[in-house]
Amino acid sequence: MTPAPIAVALDAPDLETAARWAALVTPHVTTVKVGLELYLRYGPDVIASVRGASGVAVFLDLKLHDIPNTVAGASRAVARLRPSILTVHAAGGPAMIRAAVEAAPHTQIAAVTILTSLSESDLGRIGIAGPADDAVRRLAVLSVEAGATALVCSPNEVSAVRAEVGDGITLITPGVRPKGADAQDQMRVATPEQALADGADLLVIGRPITAAPDPGAAAAAIAASLRRAS
Numbered sequence: 563m564t565p566a567p568i569a570v571a572l573d574a575p576d577l578e579t580a581a582r583w584a585a586l587v588t589p590h591v592t593t594v595k596v597g598l599e600l601y602l603r604y605g606p607d608v609i610a611s612v613r614g615a616s617g618v619a620v621f622l623d624l625k626l627h628d629i630p631n632t633v634a635g636a637s638r639a640v641a642r643l644r645p646s647i648l649t650v651h652a653a654g655g656p657a658m659i660r661a662a663v664e665a666a667p668h669t670q671i672a673a674v675t676i677l678t679s680l681s682e683s684d685l686g687r688i689g690i691a692g693p694a695d696d697a698v699r700r701l702a703v704l705s706v707e708a709g710a711t712a713l714v715c716s717p718n719e720v721s722a723v724r725a726e727v728g729d730g731i732t733l734i735t736p737g738v739r740p741k742g743a744d745a746q747d748q749m750r751v752a753t754p755e756q757a758l759a760d761g762a763d764l765l766v767i768g769r770p771i772t773a774a775p776d777p778g779a780a781a782a783a784i785a786a787s788l789r790r791a792s
């Protein structure tokens with residue numbers, strides 16, 4: 563069975579748990595994602611641990627956001643780990659995004675547009691006027707012009723972003739919840755089937771899989787449902 567285009571967010575408190583989740587889900591998904599919790603605790607070794615024997619693609623989600631020189635250095639430091647994807651915040655601006663792209667030539671740089679945990683009223687409070695769609699599209703275009711070949715946005719904006727940037731850019735959507743699942747701290751959400759139908763290339767899914775009694779079975783069920791829908 564072809565693995566589904568899902569990156570399972572391994573937001574675990576310890577390495578053993580993360581490696582166990584990775585082993586359980588990798589037959590069913592293309593990618594696993596290491597984020598700040600694991601990386602700040604264990605550092606670079608975590609990548610090899612979750613990659614394991616399967617050699618699954620590892621997405622390193624550090625959401626870098628600093629001046630270009632600092633982001634270039636940080637990107638260079640992690641590029642040698644050969645993650646398939648590395649995230650930076652689009653709001654860091656074009657020079658910062660370009661610095662990451664140039665410092666990690668073998669890794670796809672994904673620019674995070676507007677966090678899926680922000681509601682439209684949160685956006686107003688941090689000074690971003692107008693609907694989320696507008697800000698996401700603006701940041702998407704700026705990021706692609708700066709050399710990013712992947713973008714992170716919510717499933718709600720993915721079709722608008724696709725229309726803006728075309729087919730060559732990888733669109734990654736967190737904020738994914740199977741029908742009836744609790745959105746938790748996510749504000750702009752959709753189902754996996756909807757996200758894929760609207761043009762997402764890779765769905766980031768964490769707790770709906772990792773908090774399930776059997777993460778392997780939960781990943782398999784979502785993968786099967788995507789196959790049925792496509």
Ligand SMILES: O=C(O)c1cc(=O)[nH]c(=O)n1[C@@H]1O[C@H](COP(=O)(O)O)[C@@H](O)[C@H]1O
Pocket residue numbers: 571573597623625649674676677678679714715736737738748766767768769770
């Ligand atoms: O860059 C990300 O992956 C990301 C961007 C974003 O806007 N929203 C978002 O939730 N994420 C990540 O996606 C994952 C979502 O996890 P769940 O909410 O448990 O499915 C977490 O690891 C987040 O860090």
